[in-house]
Amino acid sequence: MLPxxxxxxxxxxxxxxxxxxxxxxxxxxxxxxxxxRGLAGDALWNAGFLGLGGGLIGGRLAYVLGHWAAYxxxxxxxxxxxxxxxxxxxxxAIGCAVALVYLSRRGLLSVALADAAMPGLALALALISxxxxxxxxxxxxxxxxxxxxxxxxxxxxxxxxxxxxSLLAVLAVLWRRRSGAPPGQAIWILVLGYGLARWLWEPLxxxxxxxxxxxRGWQVIGLVAAVTAxxxxxRAAAAMPAxxxxxxPNIPTRVRPAPPHTSDRE
Amino acid sequence: xxxxxxRIALIGGFVILGLIWIQLGRAPADSASAPLxxxxxxxxxxxxxxxxxxxxxxxxxxxxxxxxxxxxxxxTWCAPCRAEMPALERVYQARRDNGLVILGVNQxxxxxxxERFLAEVEVTFPIALDLDAEVxxxxxxxxxxxxxxxxxxxxxxxxxxGGPLNEALLQSKIGALLGE
Numbered sequence: 032m033l034p035x036x037x038x039x040x041x042x043x044x045x046x047x048x049x050x051x052x053x054x055x056x057x058x059x060x061x062x063x064x065x066x067x068r069g070l071a072g073d074a075l076w077n078a079g080f081l082g083l084g085g086g087l088i089g090g091r092l093a094y095v096l097g098h099w100a101a102y103x104x105x106x107x108x109x110x111x112x113x114x115x116x117x118x119x120x121x122x123x124a125i126g127c128a129v130a131l132v133y134l135s136r137r138g139l140l141s142v143a144l145a146d147a148a149m150p151g152l153a154l155a156l157a158l159i160s161x162x163x164x165x166x167x168x169x170x171x172x173x174x175x176x177x178x179x180x181x182x183x184x185x186x187x188x189x190x191x192x193x194x195x196x197s198l199l200a201v202l203a204v205l206w207r208r209r210s211g212a213p214p215g216q217a218i219w220i221l222v223l224g225y226g227l228a229r230w231l232w233e234p235l236x237x238x239x240x241x242x243x244x245x246x247r248g249w250q251v252i253g254l255v256a257a258v259t260a261x262x263x264x265x266r267a268a269a270a271m272p273a274x275x276x277x278x279x280p281n282i283p284t285r286v287r288p289a290p291p292h293t294s295d296r297e
Numbered sequence: 298x299x300x301x302x303x304r305i306a307l308i309g310g311f312v313i314l315g316l317i318w319i320q321l322g323r324a325p326a327d328s329a330s331a332p333l334x335x336x337x338x339x340x341x342x343x344x345x346x347x348x349x350x351x352x353x354x355x356x357x358x359x360x361x362x363x364x365x366x367x368x369x370x371x372x373t374w375c376a377p378c379r380a381e382m383p384a385l386e387r388v389y390q391a392r393r394d395n396g397l398v399i400l401g402v403n404q405x406x407x408x409x410x411x412e413r414f415l416a417e418v419e420v421t422f423p424i425a426l427d428l429d430a431e432v433x434x435x436x437x438x439x440x441x442x443x444x445x446x447x448x449x450x451x452x453x454x455x456x457x458x459g460g461p462l463n464e465a466l467l468q469s470k471i472g473a474l475l476g477e
Contacts, residue, residue, distance in 0.1 A: 035439040035458060042440030044458045094469070101468035108465035115457045116466050167338070183336045230315060234322025238340065245324040254315040258308060265304045 032167045032182060049162025054083065057155030065147035074139045075148060078130040086126025093121035146217035150205045153221055157198035164191035172237050188235045197228035213267050223260035229253030337436040339456060343368070343447045346432045348402070348425035351411050356400065356425050359451070365474035367399045367467070368445040370427075370438045372406055373414040378442045381461035382418050388467045389422045395475055396449065398422070404441065405430045448474045 035042040058079040066072035094116045095102045095109050102109060108116075134140040163169040171188030173179075179186040201224030205217055230253035233239055240248040335342045343366075347357040358366070369385060371378035389399045399422035403411050408426055415424060427433055436445065444462060446455040455470055 032437075034437060042458075044440075098465075098469035098472070101472070102465045105463065105465040108463040111463050111466070113460070113463065113466055115462075116469065183338050183341070184334060230318065234318070239324060241324050245326060246319060247322060247324065250319055250322055254312075254319060258312055258315065261308055261311060265307065269300050269304060 033165045034167065045166040046162060046168060049165065050159060053155040053158035053162065054079070056158055057151040059151070060154050061148040061151030064150050065144060068143070068147055070141075070144050070147055071139050072147075074134060074137065075144070075151075078133045081133050082126040082130030085129030086122040087117070089125030089129075090117040090119065090122025093118035093125075142214040142218070146214060149217040149221045150202055153198050153202040153205055153224070156225065157195045157202065160191045160195035160198060164189060164195070169194075170237050171235050174235075187237070190232050190235045193232045193235070194228055197224065197232070201225065201228075216264065216267065219260040219263050222256050223264065226253040226255075226257030226260060230257060333452060337445070337453065337456075339453050341453055342451050343445065343453050344435050346435065348427055348432060351403075351408065351415060351424040351426060354423075356423055358400075361398050361400075362451050363449055364396045364398045365449055365471065366445075366447040367397070367471075367474075368402060368436075368447060369399065370402050370404055370433055370436065370441055370443045372404045372441055373410055375441045377460035379414075379418070381442060381463075382420055384462060384464040384467060385422065386420045387464055388471065389420075392471055392475070397471060397475065400425055402427050402432060404433050404438070446470050446474055449476065 033045050036045050036048055058076060061075050061079075062072035064072075065075055091109070097118060131140065134144070160169075167182055169191055170182050171190035173185045174188045175186070176188065178189065180189045181187075201221060204224065205220055208217060208220075229249050233247045233250035233253065236247075239250075242248050242251070333340070333342045335344050337344055343358060345357065345359045347355055350356050358368075367385070367388075369378075369381075371382075373379070385399055385401070389397065401420070401422060401424040403424060403426050405428060406426075407428075411424065411426065425432075430438075436443070440458055442460040442462070444457045444460070445453055446457075448454050454473055457466075457470075
């Protein structure tokens, strides 16, 4: 386990460093894919960094407002660079909102751009899972498996690694998508892959968001997301061959007209 | 039409498989009341220890159960550690009557050096001397300052690596410890 990373004289906490690395790597990959498809890759960088800034400010403000009694007599502390005073959920929500508003106001928000961003998002999520493995967060339940790791006074499932591998598999699928795939397909592939990963590995996590009856909330949500994505993807796939069946099946094969030239279909 | 039914059958089969795994993956009924393990990790019981204090007394962490504890690992050569001492002292003075204890755990420094430092800085919260850094090792201290926030039941509620901590941040973490 590596709770801190030594950089010169400074020992920096691993988790926020990995989150920043994941953010940068995900954005880099998204920009590359977008540029390859002739989309506004630069806009993704701008949106990402605006979202990062907006998220940090919003997350700090949310934390301060939630603990106003502590901050009202020390207003200067609001501007402290101490990273501990941050509401993570609000930071993510506000950051995403800022990025989406930026893209929307420039008329760049499109399904095609979202599709292009999905490999980057899969990479970022995989790196975050690996970061959890390094920092000891999101750890697994005790296990006797030969590949179990020593963590927090027990041998445990390396559930962070299972998740990372699942997301890398999703990334591989997204990377191999052909360029003529239907718009939105990449989004649903990521939803399917990540939903499956949460559904499959959540019972091996030591800490879960529990619903009444002991049901694991993220596991249920993962299944619902995966089933929805599977429905959408299979429906789209089922619709595709119908476009090719444009000839009368009663006409014998020998005199069946040749299919139209490929360029006519585009 | 046939492909529609195949699709529905595929998805239906997956839903059934999914529900079976969800059922098998339910948390045990007694998981919420299961005894916590001891580990230097949020949500776990704080590892117990006994150390000599700078004033000649000894301190045992488990003796402080029933009070909220801020465990602050520090050293005199650590600039952020020195910088946050006044904030720790102000918070200690403000909340000690509410059941807060701040325990500074000095890492691997001779008693005389610590005493010289305390004569300059004037903190009144207890300072423990971890001369061989054994407690620091148990608590996986890799950087200083590292601060553990422990509630009245002895459970670690937060860990902050680095500093200096300001008074507002300390106050924002203390409320949860004291059950406010």
